[in-house]
Amino acid sequence: SCLTDTRMMIKLRAANEPLFTGRRNAAKAAWRAILKELGLQGKISTYQMAKKWDNLKRRYKDLKYPPVGMESVADGASSWPWFQLMNEAMEGRLASSAPLLTPVTQDDDHAPDRTPKHRPRPAPPPPPPSDYGPEPFGGGDAAEPSDGPLGDLERQWDALERDRAALDRDRAALDRDRAAVDRDRAALDRDRAALQAERLWLERERAALERDRALVEQDQVALGRDREVLLKMRSFPVSFSVSIYRPVSEREPFAGCRPGGKPEPARNKAEFFIFLNFILEAEY
Structure with missing residues (x-):
């Protein structure tokens, strides 16, 4: 059939x-x-x-x-x-x-003789094919x-077959190239994602470094204040600071003492507050 x-x-x-x-x-x-x-x-x-x-x-x-x-x-x-x-x-x-x-x-490839011996009866038209x-x-x-005359046509057909085969090969090569481009694009996307992750890691490291730098600067400021206090304490009169911390009985009498060599309480208290105020100003 x-x-x-x-x-x-x-x-x-x-x-x-x-x-x-x-x-x-x-x-x-x-x-x-x-x-x-x-x-x-x-x-x-x-x-x-x-x-x-x-x-x-x-x-x-x-x-x-x-x-x-x-x-x-x-x-x-x-x-x-x-x-x-x-x-x-x-x-x-x-x-x-x-x-x-x-x-x-x-x-x-002999085709049958299609020359009619007599006029055939016309056949009904076939239904339109799907x-x-x-x-x-x-x-x-x-x-x-x-x-006969179809020899040239068949040769042209053979040439067309060769051209079509070449076109099919070109299409297959194009499909392979397209697949290679897709693979390269996927690799590029992976590299881009890895680069983005590395960039985020660098940003976190930079933020941590900035925090450490701020802490170091705070320590430097505190150290500078301590150095200023120390320098001011060194420049303070030694005799005065020593006289403040010596017992009252060992201190030398000075002008304004009461009779009998005992210093006046108001004078000693004033000297102590002057020294305390100097220390507080040096610290702040």
């Missing part, structure tokens, strides 16, 4: 990918081998077979990678019967699903001959 032939053709094409080397007539010989394996020699030309494969690939890519603004078309992938099989074929999972064939180099329904082998190209 048509569905069985299409399924087997996809598997044979995927399994025999090494035969499509891009060399001159390589694709034609490979398609002849596939036609022979399917038992369709003389019924379908290599051009028609290649055209069907190209239509399958184009429809698969339109569903897999819809153009901008046509994303809703991708929803039709579930209704197209060949999407899953073509997806496996494009991803290389059907490499062992069919036998590896030997290219047929001789011209066994956008993603199964298509029969040959499609609208079944009336094209396989030899």
